[in-house]
Amino acid sequence: MPRVKDNAFIINKTEYGESDLIITLFTAGRGKINTIGKGAKRSRRRFPGSLELFSRVAFNGFIKHPLALTRMDECQLIEPFTAIQEDLHSYFCGCYFLEIINRCCAERQANKALFNLLNDLFTFLATVPHNRNFNCRIRLFELQIITLLGFKPQLSSCLDCGCELDTGKYFNFSPQTGGLVCQSCQPRHPASFSVSRGTINMLNQAHRLDNELRNKLNFTPQVERESARLCRALLRWHSGYNFKSLKIMERYAENDLPVAKTEPALAMCQPKSYNK
Numbered sequence: 289m290p291r292v293k294d295n296a297f298i299i300n301k302t303e304y305g306e307s308d309l310i311i312t313l314f315t316a317g318r319g320k321i322n323t324i325g326k327g328a329k330r331s332r333r334r335f336p337g338s339l340e341l342f343s344r345v346a347f348n349g350f351i352k353h354p355l356a357l358t359r360m361d362e363c364q365l366i367e368p369f370t371a372i373q374e375d376l377h378s379y380f381c382g383c384y385f386l387e388i389i390n391r392c393c394a395e396r397q398a399n400k401a402l403f404n405l406l407n408d409l410f411t412f413l414a415t416v417p418h419n420r421n422f423n424c425r426i427r428l429f430e431l432q433i434i435t436l437l438g439f440k441p442q443l444s445s446c447l448d449c450g451c452e453l454d455t456g457k458y459f460n461f462s463p464q465t466g467g468l469v470c471q472s473c474q475p476r477h478p479a480s481f482s483v484s485r486g487t488i489n490m491l492n493q494a495h496r497l498d499n500e501l502r503n504k505l506n507f508t509p510q511v512e513r514e515s516a517r518l519c520r521a522l523l524r525w526h527s528g529y530n531f532k533s534l535k536i537m538e539r540y541a542e543n544d545l546p547v548a549k550t551e552p553a554l555a556m557c558q559p560k561s562y563n564k
């Protein structure tokens with residue numbers, strides 16, 4: 289009956305019965321795991337304010353069976369990233385990334401680089417003001433997470449016939465193939481859409497940037513829009529899922545959202561329901 293001790297981020301939580309919680313963690317050593325916190329809704333001694341979304345925690349528990357939920361016995365707060373919860377824009381962006389982890393990560397597959405990226409992302413969301421660079425930085429985080437999940441788009445040649453693609457102002461991106469297709473092959477890819485050369489150049493160079501450059505970068509609105517569309521189409525294709533947090537962010541952008549957080553992240557990020 290192996291004991292588990294690890295650092296983790298709180299990715300999701302669901303009420304289970306009167307006093308228990310199902311808590312999804314993204315851990316440093318084991319990737320995503322679902323845990324059950326017995327009495328977690330009431331015990332402030334074992335879970336002292338440490339079960340809020342985005343929090344970085346140190347937990348210990350045990351795994352009774354490889355296929356069973358890990359039992360969480362204790363959870364201590366390391367970094368709450370409270371500011372994310374206090375700002376609607378940061379909160380919705382953060383929930384979108386939690387939803388990506390919930391939907392696109394397989395359980396118990398360690399990914400230390402992804403753990404470190406979540407730490408960078410939550411630090412950014414908790415500290416950086418919403419200037420013009422904010423949305424560009426979010427696009428870069430989106431691209432980084434896609435790469436770490438293994439969905440990195442192929443953007444140099446046609447993935448259907450293999451021909452080189454180095455001319456033209458616009459290219460066809462096919463989420464189904466995970467990359468570009470040439471004009472001749474495009475009719476076989478009805479879900480493909482047009483992406484400008486500027487966006488393809490940015491996507492090809494983005495993975496070479498260091499954090500200092502990332503924080504200074506500004507894209508044109510067209511590059512930002514196309515990059516978001518491309519990344520989201522890839523995530524939708526791989527997960528087979530329409531992200532609820534994106535719909536809420538779109539409503540927020542259209543100023544059609546109540547100021548209060550009427551749709552808690554728990555409902556947005558819910559990977560599945562547990563019935564007792």
Ligand SMILES: [Zn+2]
Binds near residue numbers: 446447448451471
């Ligand atoms: Zn082709």
